[in-house]
Amino acid sequence: MIGAGLAAENFIFALAGAKSGRHSVIQLADDVFYPACSLRSTAVVAARGVSLGHSELGDTLFQGYQRFQKHVLEDNPQGVFVGEQWSGVSRKIPEFKKRYPQNLTQNEIPSLGIELATELCLSSEPCYIIDPALYLGWLKDQSVSLPIERYKDIVINIQRENELWVATSLSGKIFKAENLFLGLGSYQRFWKEFLPVVSKPVHGSYLVYENISWGVKSFSLTLNGHNLIYRSYSNELVIGSTSEEGGHFMASESELREIDQDLRTMLVNKSWPSFEKAKILTGIREKGKGRRPYLESKDRFVAVGGLYKNGFSLALYLAEIARAHLKED
Numbered sequence: 001m002i003g004a005g006l007a008a009e010n011f012i013f014a015l016a017g018a019k020s021g022r023h024s025v026i027q028l029a030d031d032v033f034y035p036a037c038s039l040r041s042t043a044v045v046a047a048r049g050v051s052l053g054h055s056e057l058g059d060t061l062f063q064g065y066q067r068f069q070k071h072v073l074e075d076n077p078q079g080v081f082v083g084e085q086w087s088g089v090s091r092k093i094p095e096f097k098k099r100y101p102q103n104l105t106q107n108e109i110p111s112l113g114i115e116l117a118t119e120l121c122l123s124s125e126p127c128y129i130i131d132p133a134l135y136l137g138w139l140k141d142q143s144v145s146l147p148i149e150r151y152k153d154i155v156i157n158i159q160r161e162n163e164l165w166v167a168t169s170l171s172g173k174i175f176k177a178e179n180l181f182l183g184l185g186s187y188q189r190f191w192k193e194f195l196p197v198v199s200k201p202v203h204g205s206y207l208v209y210e211n212i213s214w215g216v217k218s219f220s221l222t223l224n225g226h227n228l229i230y231r232s233y234s235n236e237l238v239i240g241s242t243s244e245e246g247g248h249f250m251a252s253e254s255e256l257r258e259i260d261q262d263l264r265t266m267l268v269n270k271s272w273p274s275f276e277k278a279k280i281l282t283g284i285r286e287k288g289k290g291r292r293p294y295l296e297s298k299d300r301f302v303a304v305g306g307l308y309k310n311g312f313s314l315a316l317y318l319a320e321i322a323r324a325h326l327k328e329d
């Protein structure tokens with residue numbers, strides 16, 4: 001198993017919860033050399049008006065959302081907090097109304113005590129606001145039923161030898177296993193010999209303001225495409241995020257400034273510290289063809305990727321499908 005982001009940790013969670021089969025797992029990942037997108041994410045899960053029967057991607061997103069909802073209800077994972085998602089627009093209103101048939105046009109969000117500078121067409125729905133580190137930590141804790149060895153190491157070579165997968169690490173260790181799972185996120189593109197799928201890295205940056213006390217309710221606003229997330233559990237305000245093709249970690253500060261300023265203008269009765277006080281975080285998403293996630297499997301090898309902007313809702317849904325591809329004997 002290579003990777004320690006959402007794809008890999010949900011796969012281990014799915015293995016640990018499987019009624020049949022006993023797997024012992026060796027996991028390799030290095031968050032310093034290959035920073036996990038899962039820990040650099042605004043991390044909200046909401047249905048966002050998606051319903052079944054319109055497109056293949058829409059159906060997958062819908063099923064992923066439903067699976068995540070069930071996961072929250074049944075497993076009560078740490079680091080997942082229920083909140084309100086409000087989406088609103090001042091342009092492309094017919095498209096918005098089609099996506100969100102239940103909408104209203106007003107210049108306030110009374111349940112959150114927010115006043116807006118102008119009227120917007122708005123719609124609300126429940127959402128999950130996630131603390132990525134806490135949630136990933138919880139997933140790891142659930143694997144206690146499996147024999148598992150975790151190594152912080154960089155994999156530099158993988159090959160098939162005598163019916164086994166053999167991985168060599170930068171520290172010179174050699175690991176052998178019957179099955180290979182890859183959950184490498186945007187770094188999957190460096191392993192084209194295993195993965196003929198086409199995917200692109202898309203980097204995204206966001207701002208985090210600390211010590212914000214806006215009450216006990218966590219919420220997420222998506223107003224004219226800009227996101228503002230209030231995490232009441234950690235008193236943080238998250239603003240962003242940018243989205244630009246490329247696999248580097250340099251944030252577009254000017255774009256972040258613009259988003260931040262637009263939101264300051266829109267929310268007339270809320271204020272937050274100056275831009276300079278914010279931390280800037282960047283993650284690299286993996287965008288598959290047509291934004292679709294992929295699952296590749298053959299020869300006791302499974303890879304899950306292309307989670308793009310929906311890793312939190314898609315990872316468990318895909319992990320359970322991937323688990324079914326693993327041969328047991």
Ligand SMILES: Cc1cc2nc3c(=O)[nH]c(=O)nc-3n(C[C@H](O)[C@H](O)[C@H](O)COP(=O)(O)OP(=O)(O)OC[C@H]3O[C@@H](n4cnc5c(N)ncnc54)[C@H](O)[C@@H]3O)c2cc1C
Binds near residue numbers: 040044308
């Ligand atoms: C700004 C931003 C906002 C986002 N907002 C949301 C959101 O609101 N909701 C949502 O659902 N999703 C969101 N996402 C997307 C989500 O974070 C990703 O889809 C998800 O984290 C991808 O998980 P992953 O496991 O595929 O990849 P990653 O988390 O990147 O994990 C890859 C793993 O592979 C390891 N690795 C790679 N190569 C090697 C190697 N050679 N040797 C050892 N280890 C290796 C890395 O160390 C890492 O552990 C957002 C992303 C960004 C950047």
